[in-house]
Amino acid sequence: MRKHFILGTVAAIAVAILPAVSAEASSAAINYATCTSLATCGGMDALVAAAQKEGTLNIDTVPRNWANYGALIDLYTKAFGIKINSTNPDGSSADEINAIKTAPASKKPDMYDGGITFATGNEGLFTDYKVATFNDIPATYKNPDGLWASNYAGEIVLEYPTNLPKLPTSIAGLSDAAFKGMVAIAGDPSSAQQSLMSVFAVNQAAGGTPADITKGVNWFQTMKTSGNFVTVRATPANFAAGAYKISFNWSFNCPGDITASKATGVNLQCAVPTDSHLVGTPYVAAIPKSAPHPAAARLWEELLYSQNNKGFLAETLPSTKGKSGSVIFKSLMGGQNIWVSGGAAVTESAAMAKKGVLNNPPTQFIINTPGTTVTPTPDQQTAAKAVLTTQWPTVLGN
Amino acid sequence: MNQSNVASESTRTRKRVVSKGRYKFPFALIPFFIFVTFFLAWPISTVVIESFKSNSNKWTLSNYGPLFHGIYLHAFETSIRIGLITALFGVIIGGLFAFVIESYAGPRLTSILDSVAAVFANSGGVPLAFTFLASFGANAGLIKLLKSWGWDLYGSGFSIFSFTGICLVYIFFQAPLMVLIFKPALKGLRKEWKEASTSLGGSSWTYLRRIALPILFPSFVGSFLLLFAGGFSAYATARALTVGNIPLIPLIIGNLVDGNVIADKTHLGASLAIGAILIALIAMTGYIWAQRKSTQWRR
Numbered sequence: 001m002r003k004h005f006i007l008g009t010v011a012a013i014a015v016a017i018l019p020a021v022s023a024e025a026s027s028a029a030i031n032y033a034t035c036t037s038l039a040t041c042g043g044m045d046a047l048v049a050a051a052q053k054e055g056t057l058n059i060d061t062v063p064r065n066w067a068n069y070g071a072l073i074d075l076y077t078k079a080f081g082i083k084i085n086s087t088n089p090d091g092s093s094a095d096e097i098n099a100i101k102t103a104p105a106s107k108k109p110d111m112y113d114g115g116i117t118f119a120t121g122n123e124g125l126f127t128d129y130k131v132a133t134f135n136d137i138p139a140t141y142k143n144p145d146g147l148w149a150s151n152y153a154g155e156i157v158l159e160y161p162t163n164l165p166k167l168p169t170s171i172a173g174l175s176d177a178a179f180k181g182m183v184a185i186a187g188d189p190s191s192a193q194q195s196l197m198s199v200f201a202v203n204q205a206a207g208g209t210p211a212d213i214t215k216g217v218n219w220f221q222t223m224k225t226s227g228n229f230v231t232v233r234a235t236p237a238n239f240a241a242g243a244y245k246i247s248f249n250w251s252f253n254c255p256g257d258i259t260a261s262k263a264t265g266v267n268l269q270c271a272v273p274t275d276s277h278l279v280g281t282p283y284v285a286a287i288p289k290s291a292p293h294p295a296a297a298r299l300w301e302e303l304l305y306s307q308n309n310k311g312f313l314a315e316t317l318p319s320t321k322g323k324s325g326s327v328i329f330k331s332l333m334g335g336q337n338i339w340v341s342g343g344a345a346v347t348e349s350a351a352m353a354k355k356g357v358l359n360n361p362p363t364q365f366i367i368n369t370p371g372t373t374v375t376p377t378p379d380q381q382t383a384a385k386a387v388l389t390t391q392w393p394t395v396l397g398n
Numbered sequence: 399m400n401q402s403n404v405a406s407e408s409t410r411t412r413k414r415v416v417s418k419g420r421y422k423f424p425f426a427l428i429p430f431f432i433f434v435t436f437f438l439a440w441p442i443s444t445v446v447i448e449s450f451k452s453n454s455n456k457w458t459l460s461n462y463g464p465l466f467h468g469i470y471l472h473a474f475e476t477s478i479r480i481g482l483i484t485a486l487f488g489v490i491i492g493g494l495f496a497f498v499i500e501s502y503a504g505p506r507l508t509s510i511l512d513s514v515a516a517v518f519a520n521s522g523g524v525p526l527a528f529t530f531l532a533s534f535g536a537n538a539g540l541i542k543l544l545k546s547w548g549w550d551l552y553g554s555g556f557s558i559f560s561f562t563g564i565c566l567v568y569i570f571f572q573a574p575l576m577v578l579i580f581k582p583a584l585k586g587l588r589k590e591w592k593e594a595s596t597s598l599g600g601s602s603w604t605y606l607r608r609i610a611l612p613i614l615f616p617s618f619v620g621s622f623l624l625l626f627a628g629g630f631s632a633y634a635t636a637r638a639l640t641v642g643n644i645p646l647i648p649l650i651i652g653n654l655v656d657g658n659v660i661a662d663k664t665h666l667g668a669s670l671a672i673g674a675i676l677i678a679l680i681a682m683t684g685y686i687w688a689q690r691k692s693t694q695w696r697r
Contacts, residue, residue: 092658117661181537181552188642188649191657195641224643227552231559231643232531237524238638241531242538385660388642390469396643397561 032295036146037130041298048080048325050295056083057296060099060109061091065256067152067283068342072335074314076303079328081320082296092191093118100125100288110297112148112286115193116141117378119148119284126286129298131305136351141282150282151304152336152344154194154250155373156201157270157366159257161245168246170275171205171219180227184234184244189388193280196384198248200376201278210376213384214391221395231396236260250280252344255365270343271367279345279373281381307348308334309357442675449668461669470670473645478677480561480646481630484568488625489618491569492576499577500584512581518574523634530567530639534558561644567635572625579624583617583692613692620688627681631674647674 032050035041042050051057057076064070064086073084087107088095093114100109100122112119112126119126123143130146141150158168166178174183189195203209203216223229232238234247236257249257254270261268285304291297311333312318320328336346337359343366352358361368376384452458464470499511521529533540535558541551557563587610595605633648640649647670654660654667 092656094656094658094661094664115658115661121661185641188640188653190642190650190659191653193658196659230535230557231639231641232535233638233641235638237528238531241528241535243531243535245537392642393469393472393645397645 032298033289033291034127035298036128037134038132038298038302041295044302044326044329045324047295047299047302048329051082051293051299052080054082054293054296056085057293057300058085058087058108058110058291059113059300060087060111061089061093061096062086062113063089065253065260067154067250067252067344068255068338070256071313071338071342072304075312075317075332075338076300078314078317079312079320079332080299080325082299097122097125100290105290106292108290108292109288110291110293111300112288113151113283116148116150116281116284117381119286120378123147125288125290127289127291127294129287129301131301133305133307133348133351136307136348137305138347138350141284141347148284148286149305150347151285152252152339152346153280153282153375154197154252154343155272155345156194156197156276156278156280157249157251157254157272159247159249159254159268159270162267162269164245167269167271169271169273171202171273172275174246175223175226175228177226177228179246181230182245183223183229184232184238184247186234186248189392190385194248194250196381196388197278197280197376199388200374200384201248201273201276204278204374205273205276210374210380211383213387217388217391217395224396240264250343251366252339252342254343255362256342258365269367270365272369272371274369274371277371277373279375281375281378282345282347302329303332304335305348306332306334307336307352307355307357308332309337309352309359313338445668445671445675448665449672451665453662453665461665464666465669465673469645470650473647473650474673474677476561476645477630477647477674480565480568481626481628483565484572484629485622485625487565487569488572488576488629489580489622492573493580493618493621495573496577496580496584500581512578515574515577519571519578522568522571522632524638526567526571527635527638530558530570534563534566559639559643564636564639564644567639568629568632571635572629575628576621576625579621580617583614583621586692587613616688616691620685620692623681623685623688627678627685630677630681 030040030042030046030050032041032047038044038047041047059073062069062073064073073086076082077084085107087109088099091099096109096112096114097118100112103109126147128143128146131149134142134146134149137149143149158171158174160168164182166176168174168179185198186192186194189199199213199216199220200210201216202219203213206215206219208215220229224231230244232243234244234249238244239247249270251270251272254268258268258270285301287294287297287301306329308330312331313333317332334357336348336352337357339346340349340359341362343362346352349358449461450457450459452460465474495515499508503511532538535541544551558567591609592605595609600608631648633652636644636646636649637652640646642649642653651667651670651674654663654670
C-alpha cells in the first residue's frame with residue numbers, strides 16, 4: 001500500500017514535470033536564426049509561438065499592389081497578430097540588397113524578394129531555410145541548399161483602356177495606325193526588369209529567339225519612327241496625363257491596376273498577346289542572415305509557399321484566439337494560390353496542378369490565349385543587357 | 399567626458415584664442431559641419447573608394463576605362479549638351495524677365511512674381527514632367543487644340559520625349575531660377591552710376607554697354623554655370639519622360655547602382671559619379687570666381 005503510494009506520487013510528479021522540462025529543453029535548443037526547416041524549427045506550433053513572441057516582421061521594397069502582396073500582408077497580420085513594417089515599397093532589388101547590408105540591425109529586412117541575379121550575386125547575405133514545400137519548387141530556380149528560391153513570375157501582357165476605338169490583341173498589330181502615340185513600356189530596359197522582358201516578348205513576336213534580341217530592338221525603332229511607340233515611362237500618373245494608352249505590363253499587376261483605375265472611372269483590360277507568350281524569370285525569396293525577426297521571417301516564407309486551394313483570406317478569417325499555430329496555418333488560403341488570384345505564374349504550379357490544388361487564374365482581368373511560353377535564361381538575359389546598353393539609346397535616340 | 403568638462407574646455411580655448419587675437423573657432427557652425435560631413439564628405443569619399451574597387455573588392459583602375467569611349471562618353475556629351483543649352487536659354491529668358499520685373503514692376507507685384515519664380519524654380523521633377531505631359535503630350539489638350547486649328551505639332555516632328563522636348567521642360571525650371579539669382583545683381587546697379595553717366599553726356603546705350611553690362615557680366619557667367627550644373631545633374635524630370643532613349647549620365651548612374659536589371663556594375667556607377675562630380679566641380683569653381691568678381695562692385 002505504502003509502496004504503491006510512493007510510486008504513484010513519483011509517477012504523478014514525473015508526469016507533471018516531464019513535459020515542462022522537455023518543452024523547455026526543446027525551445028532552448030531551437031535557434032530560430034539558424035534552423036533550416038519547419039521540423040528543425042520545432043514544428044508549426046512552436047514556430048508560430050516564436051514568431052508571435054517577436055511580434056514584428058520587416059519587409060522592404062514590397063508594394064501592396066504588386067502581385068497581390070497586399071492580401072498576403074493582411075492575412076499574415078490578421079492570422080498571427082504579427083505587425084508588418086513595410087519600408088521603401090517602390091524601391092528596387094538593388095535598394096533591397098543595400099538595406100540588408102546597411103540598415104540598422106533592428107530595421108533590417110526579414111525577407112528578400114527581388115531579381116534572381118541580385119540573389120545569386122549576394123548568396124553570402126542569406127541563410128539556408130527550406131520551406132515545407134521545397135521539393136515542389138523547380139530545381140532550375142532554387143539554390144539546392146535553400147539559400148534562395150523562386151516564388152512567382154509574371155507574364156508579359158498588354159494593358160489598355162476598353163474604350164479604345166480598336167482593341168489590341170497582338171504585338172504585331174500594335175503597328176496599326178490606330179495606335180499612333182499610344183504604346184509605352186515601364187522604363188529603361190537597363191533598369192526595369194519588366195521592360196527588359198517586354199523587349200524579349202516583342203522579339204518573340206517579331207520572329208526572334210531569346211538568344212538574340214536584335215529583332216526586338218529594331219521593332220521598337222520602327223514603332224518610334226511611325227510614332228506609335230512613345231518613349232514615356234508607363235506609370236499611372238503618365239497614363240492619367242494621357243501620355244500613352246497601351247503598355248506592356250506584368251500579368252500580376254493587372255488585377256491591382258484594373259481595380260484601382262475602375263475607381264477613377266477608367267476601365268482597363270489586360271490581354272496576353274496572341275503572338276508572344278513570355279514568362280519572366282521568377283522573382284526569388286530569401287531570408288537574410290541578419291533578419292532581426294528570424295522566426296517571423298520563416299513563418300512568412302512558409303505562408304508564401306503554402307499550397308492550400310481553399311481557406312481564409314484576411315476578410316473572411318474568423319478570430320484565431322486560443323487556436324494553436326498549426327490549426328490557424330492550416331485554415332489559411334495558400335500563398336501560392338493568393339498569387340495565382342493576383343495573376344502571377346507561381347513557382348509550384350506544376351506540382352500543385354498534379355495534386356489538383358492549383359486555382360484558376362483570374363480570367364475576369366486577363367484575356368488569355370493558350371500557347372507555349374518562353375522564358376529567357378539568365379545567360380540570354382546577360383547577353384541581351386550587353387546589347388541593350390549600347391544599342392537602345394543609339395537606336396531610339398535623336 | 400561629461401558636459402561641464404566640454405564647456406569649460408571650450409571657454410578656456412576661446413579665452414586663449416581671443417586673448418591672442420588669432421583664429422577663433424566658429425562653434426556656431428558645428429551643426430553645419432556635421433551636416434556637410436554626413437551628407438557630402440562621407441558619401442563622396444565612399445563613392446571615391448567604391449570607384450577604385452572591383453567586384454571582388456580589390457583595388458583597380460578598370461572602372462575608369464569605359465568613361466572615355468562608347469555609350470558612357472556619349473552620355474557625358476549628351477548631359478553636358480543639355481546642361482549648356484538649357485542654361486543658355488535659362489539665363490537669356492530668365493535674365494530678361496528679371497530685368498523687366500526689376501525695371502517696371504512695383505514692390506507688391508515684385509514680391510508676388512518673386513514667389514511665383516521661387517515656386518517654379520523648385521517644381522522640377524515628376525510634377526513638372528506631369529504638367530508638360532498633360533499639356534504637350536501627344537494626346538494632350540493643348541496639342542489637340544492646336545491640331546484643330548490646323549497646326550499639327552506632332553505631325554511636324556515635335557515630341558515632348560525628344561532631346562528638344564526635354565530641353566523645353568528643363569527651361570521651365572531654369573528660367574525662374576535665373577530670375578531668382580539674377581535679380582539681386584540687377585538691384586546692385588546704383589542709380590547714381592546711371593546719373594553720373596548721363597551727366598557726363600553718356601547715352602542709355604553707352605551706360606548699358608560701358609557700365610551695366612560689364613558689371614553684370616560676372617553675375618551672368620556665374621548664373622550660367624549654376625544653371626549648367628543644375629541641368630547637367632537633373633534626374634527625376636528626365637527619368638519620368640524617357641525610357642533610356644536619351645542617354646544622360648544621372649540616369650545611367652541610377653541604372654547601374656539602383657536598378658532591377660544590372661546587378662554587377664555598381665563600381666562603374668561610382669566612377670561615372672566621380673566623372674559627374676568633377677564636371678560639377680569645374681562649374682562650381684567658375685561660379686565662385688564669378689561670384690567674387692560680381693560682388694566687388696557692391697562693397
